[in-house]
Amino acid sequence: MRLGIIGLPNSGKTTIFNALTGQNLQTTASSSGQFEVHTAVVNVPDARLDALIKLYNPKKIAYATITFADIAGLDKGISEGGLKGQMRNELSQVDGFVHVVRAFKDDTVPHPYETINPQRDLEMIEAEFLLNDMVTVEKRLQKIADDIRIKGKKLEAQYADELALFEAMKAHLDAEKPLRDFGLTPDQEKSLRGYGFLTLKPMLIVVNLGDEAQDPEKLITFPHKRTKLVGLQGKLEAELAQFDNDEDRAMFMQEYGISELSASKVIRLAYELMEIQSFFTVGHDECRAWSIAIGATAPEAAGVIHSDLQKGFIRAEVMYFQDLLDAGSEAAVKQAGKFSLQGKDYVVRDGDIVHIRFNV
Numbered sequence: 110m111r112l113g114i115i116g117l118p119n120s121g122k123t124t125i126f127n128a129l130t131g132q133n134l135q136t137t138a139s140s141s142g143q144f145e146v147h148t149a150v151v152n153v154p155d156a157r158l159d160a161l162i163k164l165y166n167p168k169k170i171a172y173a174t175i176t177f178a179d180i181a182g183l184d185k186g187i188s189e190g191g192l193k194g195q196m197r198n199e200l201s202q203v204d205g206f207v208h209v210v211r212a213f214k215d216d217t218v219p220h221p222y223e224t225i226n227p228q229r230d231l232e233m234i235e236a237e238f239l240l241n242d243m244v245t246v247e248k249r250l251q252k253i254a255d256d257i258r259i260k261g262k263k264l265e266a267q268y269a270d271e272l273a274l275f276e277a278m279k280a281h282l283d284a285e286k287p288l289r290d291f292g293l294t295p296d297q298e299k300s301l302r303g304y305g306f307l308t309l310k311p312m313l314i315v316v317n318l319g320d321e322a323q324d325p326e327k328l329i330t331f332p333h334k335r336t337k338l339v340g341l342q343g344k345l346e347a348e349l350a351q352f353d354n355d356e357d358r359a360m361f362m363q364e365y366g367i368s369e370l371s372a373s374k375v376i377r378l379a380y381e382l383m384e385i386q387s388f389f390t391v392g393h394d395e396c397r398a399w400s401i402a403i404g405a406t407a408p409e410a411a412g413v414i415h416s417d418l419q420k421g422f423i424r425a426e427v428m429y430f431q432d433l434l435d436a437g438s439e440a441a442v443k444q445a446g447k448f449s450l451q452g453k454d455y456v457v458r459d460g461d462i463v464h465i466r467f468n469v
């Protein structure tokens with residue numbers, strides 16, 4: 110999963126990127142507004158995998174991962190005529206956004222629009238995304254109209270469904286509503302994937318609170334689907350991520366009243382937002398966590414591991430991780446009757462331990 114960190118210049122994107130990834134990229138008090146992307150891959154903390162590792166003592170360990178991309182260069186006016194080039198590619202390819210909005214006051218850090226106003230800043234970028242999606246929809250409508258004009262009315266029937274969908278999306282965007290709220294069916298969503306609509310992507314709004322711990326709900330109103338809101342103290346969190354001694358970090362956290370590190374909080378919220386969950390594969394060679402869409406079936410889980418496993422899927426051997434921990438061994442799970450063989454319709458649960466039987 111790839112999450113793009115976006116926001117106005119000087120909102121604290123790079124600071125939050127550092128907090129989430131433990132990196133130490135240069136932050137800057139001058140707003141350059143240049144397109145630039147930095148990425149880092151982080152492990153998804155998982156106490157269940159830690160427990161499984163203790164049980165198997167495997168040669169290899171692999172946590173599920175999330176890629177964070179710090180995307181600089183968004184600002185007002187950028188979507189005029191539709192986003193272009195690398196910025197467009199980068200934004201349309203992420204699975205979701207971490208949208209950083211500035212609430213911290215600091216006279217040494219200039220704000221591109223002078224005053225501190227998180228709601229305005231959030232809406233400013235959202236307006237750019239709405240405009241970009243509108244341009245994309247209009248281009249498609251134009252293309253369909255041209256096609257019908259050139260190749261004749263017989264194409265009208267063929268295009269009828271798509272035309273109706275795009276007209277409805279246009280009306281929706283005209284009303285300044287993000288496509289997140291449109292209520293696309295899963296099939297429609299699949300058919301639209303190639304367009305990379307930005308207002309369709311899940312968005313975690315991170316209010317960068319600075320020194321003032323306060324309720325982000327008081328600063329931001331954004332009642333839309335596929336959206337979550339969280340407040341973080343950017344600079345403080347970035348400093349916390351630099352500790353390599355756990356005790357020092359714990360003391361620091363206590364001092365500032367921080368109960369959960371921003372990295373694990375953001376990852377937890379991202380999992381909820383993206384509607385994904387984890388399953389495990391275990392053994393003395395490797396214990397590993399994988400992420401998968403909630404509601405995915407056993408063959409789809411197999412496909413996350415390797416496409417051959419999905420193609421040649423026969424059955425999945427399934428145990429629930431807590432049953433394994435309670436019983437102490439695979440043999441004991443079997444004795445307790447809690448081991449099962451599942452077919453292609455089985456819906457994987459969060460925390461399942463899966464072994465795929467396959468044939469290629």
Ligand SMILES: Nc1nc2c(ncn2[C@@H]2O[C@H](COP(=O)(O)OP(=O)(O)O)[C@@H](O)[C@H]2O)c(=O)[nH]1
Pocket residue numbers: 116117118119120121122123124125135136137138181213214215218317318319320342343344345
């Ligand atoms: N006082 C204060 N300054 C911050 C905070 N977060 C970021 N900054 C500062 O704001 C400036 C811009 O931050 P940066 O992360 O580079 O913003 P970006 O342009 O969105 O990547 C830097 O000087 C940061 O040190 C914060 O929580 N409090």
Ligand SMILES: [Mg+2]
Pocket residue numbers: 122123124136137181
């Ligand atoms: Mg930056």
